[in-house]
Amino acid sequence: MYIPTVRYSLSNQQRSYGHGRCVYCIMARGHQKIQSQQKNQQKKEKQAKGKAANQKAAAKVALVHTCPVCRSQMPDPKTFKQHFESKHPKNPLPDELKDVP
Structure with missing residues (x-):
């Protein structure tokens, strides 16, 4: 079987x-x-x-400078000044950027 x-x-x-x-x-x-x-x-x-x-948190802390014209945020005053001079040449420079080299 x-x-x-x-x-x-x-x-x-x-x-x-x-x-x-x-x-x-x-x-x-x-x-x-x-x-x-x-x-x-x-x-x-x-x-x-x-x-x-x-x-x-790091991104929020790093972006401390805000452009008064376009409201874009920058991490440091040098970048902020370059942005302002290139994007808004006709507007007067803000007081906080006048002493930045």
Whole structure:
């Protein structure tokens, strides 16, 4: 009497984590998967939160001079003076820029 055997083809991932057909393999890997997903999500949120806050804060602190004519912001008085002389040559120079070299 011949009894056929069923052969399963397993992927590399199934081989390394178990075959995935029994309750023990599914539950063990499922729990690890959920934990690693939560850990990765927290890590990404922490990185994204830190970067965005630091860049925005640094940009806001750096742009301290505002042009009274066009309201554009510049990081330093030298750039502000160059901007004012090139973009608004007919307007009088503001008092704060008269002593800038």
